[in-house]
Amino acid sequence: MDNWAIYANPARALTDVTIACLGAGEYRGSHEGFRGRKLRSHAVVVISEGSGWYSSPLTGEIRVEAPALLWLFPGVAHGYGPHRAGWTEHWVLFSGAATGALDELGAWRRAAPVVSLDRMPESLPTTFERLHEHLADGSSVGALRASAASYGWIADLAAMTMPDSAPDLIDALTRGATRQVSMETRAHELGMSVPQLRSATVSATGLTPLQVLIESRLARAQSLLVETDLEVSIIAQQVGFDDPSYFSRQFTQRLGSSPSRFRREQRRMPSLADA
Template structure:
């Protein structure tokens, strides 16, 4: 892949685009040594495709995490997660997209990284990435429904190309794969033994694999997955708290709200006001995110 030309464009897709499709809120490319990001949180999802170079990704809250990045790889950014990343002293080639939308769940279920695998190593460079980012550059720079659709299609093409470049054949005993499998079944109410049986491991083997990959017990990991999914639903949908609680595995909305506050430090309704890009309870996006606070990736 040729080194990218440095550029960045941002967009504000219409409500229908944000609600029903994967919407592109910005894209860009940079090459060489760039200042790192520190302690930043985004209101949308994001991906950073590193085609060449090395560096590191870090999370500060709600968990402490630091992991190396070596291209080709993708850094997956979740809304509301305080994070940072940057290259080593030699710089790298990065290509980024800001996006949101419930359809992303289908890509996660197919094997793309997400909240609990923020750095995903790829088997090979992403095919046709240059062409896709040329499309994203043109679409994100334009205005109107057609441009928004074009940016949405290009973003989904990029996600599919990343999926094609990932490893579909990792063994179930691989820590990252076990994490993915547990993540997919996290909303089901199951004892640890049943979760272990579902991935072909003993309860002890599952506990060891999850702890090695995440530093958490299986139960704590399941709770984090549920809370992360609830955060996405709060930011990206108009479902009420009871509906969201049920979707992530809790029949008792009041218990879910207490757990959410305990894990994130804020109530679900407050999180929605802070992170939602659609109008919520009379609060406009411009009230929460001024032009000077536009997210930079």
């Protein structure tokens, strides 16, 4: 396998309606890794051979053993790298409106970015052959085909890692975080009373149900602020806040900067291509 990395700047229309592929690559070796990097988009990294580590302020340092994948989110500080013997990785950088649907469907868990795989997807070689071909093409058609291939790849990975049984309480609660319904309705849908929901949530996370919902909404808001040009008030509504002022206060209190300032700062950060 030859190491390669190709980046793209697809048409805005792709980002507005689906998944846009911003780049992809394959790497085999033992680079030193990095820490504290932030991306302006989503990314998925699949480790097919070898071992290494992943770190973030939320998770601390986690050992990564192939086969495994890493979900990376815009604006979230992280680092990863192989151990001395090296590893093999395949990565895709992506953005777009469809990331919201993937988020809601539970394609990934932001609190658990490292996912162990039972096996490698059989589609890996052909997917990256196509991505290399389509991205190297450089045309609008190539960008469209690369984005379609990326979406299929991401869907394959999500299907391998999403639970096939009923989701656990916290997953079920956060997947519906953007819905503006009462806590009584949420508890009823989960087959619980409000006190039972509160007790179970605090026991599992140390947070109340409302705090869990707010954290999930703000995590989604960070992605929208970095990846789209939507007005802050529209983003507030899309992630589940009916009062933009309350959204801004919560965002500022938890993240230390206003939504507008966060957007400006994150968009000045280097992309994966510049890292």
